[in-house]
Amino acid sequence: MLTEQEKLDSLTRLGIELSQINDLDILMERVLTRARQFANADAGSIYIRQEDWLNFSYTQNDTLQKKLPRNEKLIYSTFKIPIDTKSIAGYVAATGRTLNIRDVYRLEATLPYRFSKRFDETAGYKTQSVLTIPLENSNRNILGILQIINTQDDEGRITEFSHRDELMMHHFASVAAVALERAQMTRALILRMIRMAEMRDPRETGPHVNRVAGFAVEIYEQWALRHHIDRKVIDKSRDVLRMAAMLHDVGKVATSDLILKKPARLNADEYEDMKQHTIQGARLFEQQQSDFDEAAGIVALNHHERWDGRGYPGHVDFRTGLPIKGYTLPDGSVRGKQGNEIPLFGRIVALADVFDALSTKRTYKEAWDESDIRQQIEKNAGTHFDPELVEIFFSRYEMLRSIQKRYAEEAC
Numbered sequence: 001m002l003t004e005q006e007k008l009d010s011l012t013r014l015g016i017e018l019s020q021i022n023d024l025d026i027l028m029e030r031v032l033t034r035a036r037q038f039a040n041a042d043a044g045s046i047y048i049r050q051e052d053w054l055n056f057s058y059t060q061n062d063t064l065q066k067k068l069p070r071n072e073k074l075i076y077s078t079f080k081i082p083i084d085t086k087s088i089a090g091y092v093a094a095t096g097r098t099l100n101i102r103d104v105y106r107l108e109a110t111l112p113y114r115f116s117k118r119f120d121e122t123a124g125y126k127t128q129s130v131l132t133i134p135l136e137n138s139n140r141n142i143l144g145i146l147q148i149i150n151t152q153d154d155e156g157r158i159t160e161f162s163h164r165d166e167l168m169m170h171h172f173a174s175v176a177a178v179a180l181e182r183a184q185m186t187r188a189l190i191l192r193m194i195r196m197a198e199m200r201d202p203r204e205t206g207p208h209v210n211r212v213a214g215f216a217v218e219i220y221e222q223w224a225l226r227h228h229i230d231r232k233v234i235d236k237s238r239d240v241l242r243m244a245a246m247l248h249d250v251g252k253v254a255t256s257d258l259i260l261k262k263p264a265r266l267n268a269d270e271y272e273d274m275k276q277h278t279i280q281g282a283r284l285f286e287q288q289q290s291d292f293d294e295a296a297g298i299v300a301l302n303h304h305e306r307w308d309g310r311g312y313p314g315h316v317d318f319r320t321g322l323p324i325k326g327y328t329l330p331d332g333s334v335r336g337k338q339g340n341e342i343p344l345f346g347r348i349v350a351l352a353d354v355f356d357a358l359s360t361k362r363t364y365k366e367a368w369d370e371s372d373i374r375q376q377i378e379k380n381a382g383t384h385f386d387p388e389l390v391e392i393f394f395s396r397y398e399m400l401r402s403i404q405k406r407y408a409e410e411a412c
Helices: 004-019 024-039 088-095 118-123 163-200 206-226 231-246 250-254 268-274 277-284 291-302 344-359 370-379 387-395 397-406
Strands: 041-050 053-061 080-082 099-101 130-136 142-152
Touching: 004 024, 004 163, 024 041, 024 053, 024 142, 024 163, 024 206, 024 231, 041 088, 053 088, 053 142, 080 088, 088 099, 088 130, 088 142, 130 163, 142 163, 163 206, 163 231, 163 250, 206 231, 206 344, 206 387, 206 397, 231 291, 231 344, 250 277, 277 291, 291 344, 344 370, 344 387, 344 397, 370 387, 387 397
Parallel strands: none
Antiparallel strands: 041 053, 041 142, 053 080, 099 130, 130 142
8 A cells, every 4th residue: 555655656656657668559558557555445447538438448447456366467358438427437428527436326316316236246346436537638529438436444454445546546547547648649659550461461460460359368478487587578569569569561551452352362473472571561660769760670570480490581681681691501591590590479479370361261261160279279389479478378278268258349
């Protein structure tokens, strides 16, 4: 539990801390974590506004988390609610007014909003005190809703949120809203690049790249925990990897429509042309000005390499497209990268991309059966994929499936 001085000190650093996070999903996670720390709240959620709806986007719950094995995460369903006065979050979004409720089970019948007991009944949880705050930009537009639940005293007893908690959370929300708006702009720019690629290749949809990015971050975090990577490094890497993974195939904008949209199998020459999208993608990030540029270039160049060395483009200088000295095979072709020669981010996105491709229905194919997908991934451990990452993949399979549902095609 933070002291009052620690809260004040933390608030002064909050803007700087949040400004260093660029990805929207990673930012929401950090905002909710910090908000709960400020108010010593057991749980909380963030809703993001999309037109006249609130999307339930992220949740945390210490009581339920403690029941899980170490390094496991809560798996939750996403949903949306209308912006109206019938629900607590909807009321706050509709009116712009904060609600500080002492006990949601004792709301007066004359109030327009009601508390839904569905989550409590399903999860075996008891919600009591709830503080719900609008996240507004400088133009007073509602970007979303921050809701924190069950504040606790020094003995761990649930109590009501104080007036001081409310004031501090208002200041917190104003700082968080600035960071949220910036992250939404960053996400929108990335998705515009994806839509540009989608005009060339219909497979490159917003939901597809969000799923691949979500898979990649989940797999990376578990790998990093296994290898005892410092938490600050993990958090920074998750941020850049998620954005980089979304742009893994952006180099396809330089590939001919005759190849991308050919209804039949590519011939040898066409396949060689298609493989150039990895090099073209890396070239987009040649002028590296940030960790994101470096990560995006690595992912674009390496996500079609294979653990057994039979992938592409291999040991080439992406600036020239020519083989790197010493990596040319007797037949004049370039040797593929193999094993740990392939950068970690490339190995991760290779697995994430194939998993999503197998799992998703397209105009030219049906989604594979789940058992067939699992068999295919397992069979390719040590050939196509890093075997350690495949092991992590199966250990996190239910979480990966929940990410799939969160970014279903119809949610685009």
